[in-house]
Amino acid sequence: MLDMKMLATLSILTLICAMSSVAQEPVLHFDASNNPGHPNWTNLGTAGGELERVGNTQFEPADDGNPARYTSPEMGAIFLSEDGEPSVNLESWTIVMHCKNNGDLFGAEEQLFVISAEPMQLDQAIRSWIDSDWVVNDGTGRIGLIIKGTATVQEIAPSNTPETEIGLDEWHTVAFVYDNDLGLYEGYLDGELVSEKVTDQDFDARVEMPLIRIFTGDGIERNFNGSVSTFTVYDEALSAEQLIAGAAVEPTSKLAVTWGNVKTTY
Numbered sequence: 001m002l003d004m005k006m007l008a009t010l011s012i013l014t015l016i017c018a019m020s021s022v023a024q025e026p027v028l029h030f031d032a033s034n035n036p037g038h039p040n041w042t043n044l045g046t047a048g049g050e051l052e053r054v055g056n057t058q059f060e061p062a063d064d065g066n067p068a069r070y071t072s073p074e075m076g077a078i079f080l081s082e083d084g085e086p087s088v089n090l091e092s093w094t095i096v097m098h099c100k101n102n103g104d105l106f107g108a109e110e111q112l113f114v115i116s117a118e119p120m121q122l123d124q125a126i127r128s129w130i131d132s133d134w135v136v137n138d139g140t141g142r143i144g145l146i147i148k149g150t151a152t153v154q155e156i157a158p159s160n161t162p163e164t165e166i167g168l169d170e171w172h173t174v175a176f177v178y179d180n181d182l183g184l185y186e187g188y189l190d191g192e193l194v195s196e197k198v199t200d201q202d203f204d205a206r207v208e209m210p211l212i213r214i215f216t217g218d219g220i221e222r223n224f225n226g227s228v229s230t231f232t233v234y235d236e237a238l239s240a241e242q243l244i245a246g247a248a249v250e251p252t253s254k255l256a257v258t259w260g261n262v263k264t265t266y
Helices: 004-020 240-245 259-264
Strands: 028-031 050-054 058-060 069-071 078-080 093-101 109-116 125-131 140-142 144-148 155-157 171-179 184-189 192-198 211-214 226-234
Touching: 050 211, 093 109, 093 125, 109 226, 125 140, 125 171, 144 184, 184 240
Parallel strands: none
Antiparallel strands: 028 226, 050 078, 058 069, 069 226, 078 211, 093 171, 093 226, 109 125, 109 211, 125 144, 144 155, 171 184, 184 192
16 A cells, blocks of 8 residues: 555656646637637737737638638738737747638748747748648648747748648648757647757747737738638747647636647637
8 A cells, every 4th residue: 555655756746747748828829719700819828919900801600610710811811910019029939820721822922920020030030831832732732931040040940841731621730849948840730740850040038029920921912821710829849748638728818728629629
């Protein structure tokens, strides 16, 4: 029979394991299901604020197996930050996006999102996109990511490979993770590690990053022909275990979100 000392030790180890699997609150958390009828998109994360709706971005309620989402039906329909809010400070980071590719590119490329210091992409930035050369099989797009730390040259993370494809009219959860201490980038698609790269981008948490856009990046007219149900950013590098097993978080809205229900709850 276990003595009290052993039971106490086991209890502490169990608590440590449980705590290690739980992420901190996200700094950005945009959830279409928690924003119906609102012209702008409210941030439920700790950074507060909201993204301004620009153009004909459409809110669509959950239906026919689709989650509640915002859809960009045409060139120039996006969300962007205004007047410096929200703004984030990132050193290590994780970005998780639940999205659907709706059709052909509006332009030469489509940009899914950007988070950047000012001026855009010249100091510190993260941007994801699909290039016209990366569209295969009747609309399937291959996602790329550019990362740039302070005083370093921007670098393209592994991209344009079959592992990074999002098919037409398919919902996928993509995650981008950067550990600044290790200089390690990891890319996930639906919980599976599909790309990684060692790089030293030297992100500085003291740098404000107030340029935040969904459906586009540095070019407002190069936006994503798609739908987005959730977009979440953490100011830490989540582990594979946290992402794959389900990193429980509790945004300021008190709405519990997990990796699992980001993919399956509509």
